[in-house]
Amino acid sequence: MNINKSELSKKIAQSIFSVTGNKILPLHEPFFDGNELKYVKECIESTMVSSIGEYVNRFEKMIVDFTGSKYAIAVMNGTSALHTALSIVEMEEGDEVLLPALSFVATANAIRYNKFVPHFIDSEFTSFGIDPLKLREYLIKNTKQTSGECINLHTGNRIKALLPVHIFGHPSKINDLLKIANEFNLYLIEDAAESIGSYYKNKHTGTFGLIGTLSFNGNKTITTGGGGAILTNCSKLADKARHITTTAKVDHTWKYVHDEIGYNYRMPNINAALGCGQIENLDKIINSKRKLFHMYKKAFNEFEDISIFCEPEDCKSNYWLNTIILNSKAEIFRDDIINDLRELNILVRPAWELLNTLAPFKQYPSMECTNAEKILRSVINIPSSPSILGINQ
């Protein structure tokens, strides 16, 4: 059967609207239905709106409780969380970090801030995350172990860290990746920017590695305006993260001494106040988003040329962004479908252009990323806001 592309767009729109009702659909907007305003008001009235304040402590405690991480440090955004994570491990300029070619640009940017070298890895289809099988094979072929360090045979540089990303909120094959990190002596640092509320075998994403990072940007499952967090179970790393994100000031009542290069990365109290309101509703928000997925799944059930992405085995996903997958015949129409749907105020988007193809990164090492290319060609993220169904059903 020949596919008619405008028929296809129309059918997709109908399926989406059958779930959401016919209205303007942002890709993902925040949902404030709790104590957000109350806490922000209290915060302003206390005048403690900046980097010292009770809401920051409270928000960090709530992140700890929610994720099961031993420590959480609230910062400006997911990018600064990643930059901090990469700054508190023992690494040097030129050291390489393995990351998926398929990710948002922040993952690679954060690596470059310290002049580390991004090294791009292919993805697999069940999670959209790094492919552990391909990665292991690649490392066996292209690296050697010297004095407990993983050396890139082609560049001669050390590969020091593995930085998987839980794409669109879906947990990567994190157990396999953890094994590889151990086998090849790599720090496992998880970019869980998109996956708060997502679990692999009942363990929260971002808590498998030495360090994990979260994002509370406005387009994420919950938001603090701009925000992020560093997760770790290691008290030394937590202390170090706190230290360098607060200008590396040495503890003293009034003296200004700083003992290393530091950053101004702590989350302001007013943003944390918003976050406290949000995280109180996080379970409800995720229920709503998971329900939305199930409704989409039904709505897209009859399509021949399109499937909807389902959480990987052993995982519970927050379904941050629901994703439809065009089959080989339909994927050539990806751009047209995106344009058609956006015309109808359904603000869909494709995956990110692969990082190893972007001007600032294309000179860095990369494996062949044929799976990631295929994913990029074939997926479209569809509207996934908790406001579509609300949270009090």
Add this chain to the structure above:
Amino acid sequence: MNINKSELSKKIAQSIFSVTGNKILPLHEPFFDGNELKYVKECIESTMVSSIGEYVNRFEKMIVDFTGSKYAIAVMNGTSALHTALSIVEMEEGDEVLLPALSFVATANAIRYNKFVPHFIDSEFTSFGIDPLKLREYLIKNTKQTSGECINLHTGNRIKALLPVHIFGHPSKINDLLKIANEFNLYLIEDAAESIGSYYKNKHTGTFGLIGTLSFNGNKTITTGGGGAILTNCSKLADKARHITTTAKVDHTWKYVHDEIGYNYRMPNINAALGCGQIENLDKIINSKRKLFHMYKKAFNEFEDISIFCEPEDCKSNYWLNTIILNSKAEIFRDDIINDLRELNILVRPAWELLNTLAPFKQYPSMECTNAEKILRSVINIPSSPSILGINQ
């Protein structure tokens, strides 16, 4: 006459309390007496709390109107503003930046983020800013001009930028510094983090150089929780600042292409909403702070061993932090006085330890900073919040 140190502390406390009334006195707390909460509420209700939103545009427009700068780009904080400023001019790793040894650590940190080299300069007593006479003499003696570039004779590196700081809100001798920047082919980048509402010959600080930066941290004259801004009259630099502070994303409705290393530095809308409320009251806040200075001035008039810092000639200062200056006999008691006053809940503080003495910076080039040392030994910042007098007198 012999000075009795506890007598001195007592007299200082009496003088301060004679102005403020006897109460707990933070060094500088924000003052919210306008539309702050209203705007933040509107912002939350619109759900547009993050990096896109009308309050960001409005706040930038208000900064433009207030400062007279042609462009303003609102960012996360003063540190990210400085880092951005240093990232949009033509500079390379190893290039040197002249800055005062007497400044907050962020000034030097921002230089190191791009692996530029801080080069520390002495201050002068009338403004606490860079001493233009000493600087010019130093540059004549220690640099040469080669093909229009200023070369450090000792390191062989290029000196590319002059980065004065308007200390405690008081305008540096910016006209003289501008002349030196022109004479020696240096970019003039002004760290006006502390000096919103301060003017040199009726021109706002931060608008003399190629680029200026502001801070809206919680301890500043007005606050956005965390926040800062980049000021420039150059449309190309403004565009570049906007571009790299928003992940260097190439303009496209839905495609994710990024053409250089970028940052996630834009100010979230909720913080800008707070800022819009604040800046509406900025004139009143500065009037209140200037009135407070005049009252302090009277109160400290009779001291033999202590004077109060007055704005430099041709300047109007925001008096961000009022400052008492101990004379040569009294300065040995600085630490005791600070401790005594803090015991009484008068949260005074000294100046920052000189940057060229801190572990992360002491290996970098520095002139002898005898004036800055003297200033550090002798000054104490005293409580300066607008809340002390209120803003509706």
